Amino acid sequence: MIQTLNHVSEYKEELIYPAICRAFDALDIEKDMRPGLKVAIKPNLILAKSPDVPVTTHPLVIKAVARWLNEHGVTDITLAESSGGLYNAEYMGNIYRVCGMKQLEPQVRLNMDFSAKTVNCPEAFANHSFHIITPILEADYVINICKLKTHAMTGYSGGIKNLFGTIPGLEKPQLHYLWPDIKDFSRMLVELAQTVNPQVTVIDAIDAMEGNGPTGGTSHPLHMILAARDFYTQDYFAAKLMGLDPMNIEMIAQAVTLGLAKPDELKLIGDPIPDNLTPFQVPDSKKLDFSNYLPGPLGKIFAKFAAGVLKSYPQLDDNLCVGCGKCAESCPAHIIEIKNRKAVFKKKGCISCFCCQEMCPMKAISVKKAL
Ligand code: SF4
Numbered sequence: 180m181i182q183t184l185n186h187v188s189e190y191k192e193e194l195i196y197p198a199i200c201r202a203f204d205a206l207d208i209e210k211d212m213r214p215g216l217k218v219a220i221k222p223n224l225i226l227a228k229s230p231d232v233p234v235t236t237h238p239l240v241i242k243a244v245a246r247w248l249n250e251h252g253v254t255d256i257t258l259a260e261s262s263g264g265l266y267n268a269e270y271m272g273n274i275y276r277v278c279g280m281k282q283l284e285p286q287v288r289l290n291m292d293f294s295a296k297t298v299n300c301p302e303a304f305a306n307h308s309f310h311i312i313t314p315i316l317e318a319d320y321v322i323n324i325c326k327l328k329t330h331a332m333t334g335y336s337g338g339i340k341n342l343f344g345t346i347p348g349l350e351k352p353q354l355h356y357l358w359p360d361i362k363d364f365s366r367m368l369v370e371l372a373q374t375v376n377p378q379v380t381v382i383d384a385i386d387a388m389e390g391n392g393p394t395g396g397t398s399h400p401l402h403m404i405l406a407a408r409d410f411y412t413q414d415y416f417a418a419k420l421m422g423l424d425p426m427n428i429e430m431i432a433q434a435v436t437l438g439l440a441k442p443d444e445l446k447l448i449g450d451p452i453p454d455n456l457t458p459f460q461v462p463d464s465k466k467l468d469f470s471n472y473l474p475g476p477l478g479k480i481f482a483k484f485a486a487g488v489l490k491s492y493p494q495l496d497d498n499l500c501v502g503c504g505k506c507a508e509s510c511p512a513h514i515i516e517i518k519n520r521k522a523v524f525k526k527k528g529c530i531s532c533f534c535c536q537e538m539c540p541m542k543a544i545s546v547k548k549a550l
């Protein structure tokens with residue numbers, strides 16, 4: 180279970196490329212390469228945000244991977260992503276432009292095929308099938324390049340969570356609605372990860388996000404790139420680097436239980452773990468919930484209590500809201516309306532998925548506890 184860690188002090192091509200070379204050498208990625216190989220790169224482009232803020236995968240990390248592929252004879256490379264909003268040419272064209280992806284052309288093809296196909300899952304899966312974007316399914320080889328962040332709903336966003344962006348556009352909120360409980364939603368994420376099963380995962384943690392991630396948090400640079408074939412153990416490792424308890428992140432805990440993540444077999448290659456790491460701020464939605472730290476029955480009793488009084492809900496700052504409607508578009512429970520150019524939340528029906536907070540470009544939505 181080789182994990183690689185390479186220090187990269189800042190976003191400069193001449194620093195990132197050697198780090199990718201060292202990581203891919205350690206993982207022996209070269210042996211997978213052949214002329215004609217069709218590669219899909221799955222970035223995190225959740226929102227149209229400049230690469231200067233740690234919301235999306237930095238284009239220079241993708242550029243370094245594409246350069247490595249080119250130098251190993253691979254030229255058929257497609258950037259395949261479905262962002263948080265719509266999945267069409269206009270929406271994704273804007274995402275590519277704002278997120279700095281245009282500089283990747285012509286080495287990388289920015290996907291413009293917005294179709295998706297149904298993939299059946301093995302019988303044991305709770306999700307009998309997934310609808311997945313075509314360029315991922317048509318690739319021979321998938322490289323998952325995510326951003327390291329905290330996350331209001333799942334607590335952590337890395338390799339497993341990034342693959343949720345293989346579900347087309349507004350079908351993502353539908354899955355939130357189908358699986359509103361964090362345990363079920365996490366199981367769905369793990370099953371989706373098993374279905375897509377990327378060959379390599381690179382985590383861009385040169386700059387990372389803490390606090391109200393995945394879009395409304397603040398910068399917490401780790402100055403490192405993590406790469407691995409085994410992205411389940413990688414998520415366990417990365418969460419620990421952030422000062423989080425991986426077993427308190429439901430999707431990682433499930434990956435451990437299923438034997439997908441094997442922290443006991445972790446072998447680190449590359450630079451040492453810095454000894455001056457500071458813990459990441461957790462999202463407001465996760466504050467006060469310490470049920471997982473209490474032993475057995477006490478934890479269960481507290482969890483029941485917490486489910487009511489500590490449940491988190493979105494709260495709007497009217498002064499920041501510009502009435503763009505992106506929250507309403509992404510709300511799986513359809514409880515947000517735009518009236519007089521402001522978002523209005525209905526009182527009942529919220530499943531606390533925080534898709535609205537995630538998609539708000541103005542940071543107008545915060546989290547409040549019922550207590
Ligand atoms: S809350 Fe945010 S996403 Fe919703 S309408 Fe206002 S500005 Fe747009």
Ligand code: SF4
Pocket residue numbers: 493509510511512513514515524528529530531532533534535536
């Ligand atoms: S209001 Fe926000 S948190 Fe509640 S269901 Fe809708 S998107 Fe999810």
